[in-house]
Amino acid sequence: PVVSYCVFLQQEVALKALGTEGLFLFSSLDTDHDLYLSPEEFKPIAEKLTGISPPADFEEEVTHDPNGETLTLEAKMQPLQLDTMTKSKDGFLGVTHSSLSGLRSWQSPAVPSMSFSASQFRAFLPPKNKGEVGDTWWVIPSELNIFTGYLPNNRYHPPAPRGKEVLIHSLLSMFHPRPFIKSRFAPQGTVACIRAASDFYLDIVFRIHAEFQLNDVPDFPFWFTPGQFTGNIILSRDSSHVRQFTLYVPNARTLNVDMEWLYGATENSNMEVDIGYLPQMELQAAGPSTPSFIQDEEGNIIDSRGGGSDPVQFVFEDIHWTSEISREESAHRLEVTFYPFKKVSYLPFSEAFQRAQEESKLVHSILLWGALDDQSCSGRTLRETVLESSPVLALLNQSFVSSWSLVKELEDMQVSERARLHLEKYNFPVEMMVALPNGTIVHHINANYFLDQTSMKPEEEAATFSFSGGFEDPSTATYINFLKEGLEKAKEHLAQ
Secondary structure (H helix, E strand, O other), X not given: OHHHHHHHHHHHHHXXXXXXXXXXXXXXXXXOOOOOOOHHHHXXXXXXXXXXXXXXXXXXXXXXXXXXXXXEEEEEEEOOEHHHOHHHHHOOOOOOOOOOXXXXXXXXXXXXXXXXXXXXXXXXXXXXXOOOOOOEEEEEOOOOOOOOOOOOOOOOOOOOOOOXXXXXXXXXOOOOOOEEOOOOOOOOEEEEEXXXXXXXXXXXXXXXXOEEEOOOOOOOOEEEEEOOEEEEEEEEOOOOOEEEEEEEOOOOOOOOEEEEEEOOOOOOOOEEEEEEEOOEEEEEEOOOOEEOEEEOOOOOEEEOOOOOOOOOOOOOOOOOOOEEOOHHHHHHHHHHHHOHHHHOOEEOHHHHHHHHHHHOOEEEEEEEOOOOOOOOOOOHHHHHOHHHOHHHHHHHHHHEEEEEEEHHHHHHOOOOHHHHHHHHHOOOOEEEEEEOOOOOEEEEXXXXXXXXXXXXXXXXXXXXXXXXXXXXXXXXXXXHHHHHHHHHHHHHHHHO
């Protein structure tokens, strides 16, 4: 309680010194919420004001060791199912043929098979301060924030990769020759987590937010953004040997790719947006990495690949993990690193209502066009602002069971009365709802209306929002008010 009161006093002092807008800006930079900006936290402002970015602290690129082990990766892909796109329902009316030319022609991986040096995969090894199972770190950090906004749409060719970017770029280039390993929208980059460890090996799971540019001049840009790439690698701590590697786009949901294309050559040109389903996009190691040449008992050099005779058969020892966490837990840690709003558990639709029944809570439900927790999302603004704010997280944990669902998934649940009630209240693109455990919607608000409400003039904000309980930006205050109204409406409904 004493600590909480001290934080409250500090927030009050900061609010008086900076004002509402200033404190909101300050809080967006203060990533550890200690009310002090470190040089690292201040860096985005310095770069914005000076226009100069300091050279990134990249590791030197790994050179190929001719005597080292080699890993062969194989790429598999099934093209996007065009009939899953919304615009397919009217026969792509109004969509020019040239816009979709890159999408229609992309039927298979650009490079079906490629060999890598095992040492290249040291890019996935953790930094020195991240050696424990469950630790997460940025392999390729996100560079987007409230000041940078998003990256330009009118681009065709990705920037030259450097350092650890080189490996990620090479991997994704097996699918298409123009991968952008840093997506236009936050959160971008690559995050990894140690899932298991032994004396000699690490099992590392990772998640990549990247996208492809499918068109080239003279056609206008067409962005193809999978919800995420995920995978895992088992490698030796010195990166001399890779036991296992896989990378893929998850396909469990009915829609998993966002697509955006321009109708002009400038950033202000009209843009079309759609979403669709990609059945398969994956890289798989053909087997563990192996040395190209070995010595026999007499010291003779032998080509392990055969060279006219039968190839050498390698036997690999079993790996016994001394510490590990589940794949689900490691995936969750990656998710929270990318999306702080996932500190609150978002359960599947039916499971959320069952949990709410058991715990006598309401359901905080979000219904939207694209996934809330990956890059195919239509709720970027929502998740990057109010849903990750501390006051909203606290209220959701205390009084609600949370869930988000795709519109299409609820449409497929034809026999579900709860799904029907949700769809009745839904308006494009995102609808936030408060529901009773039986599915009755007691309160709801559309994302567009919500954004209109929170973009009020400064003089109006003072009369509408109270900061007596500590700093809340207008959008946070509005969302908390929405949730509290839902709680009150639920009481009234149950009292009837």
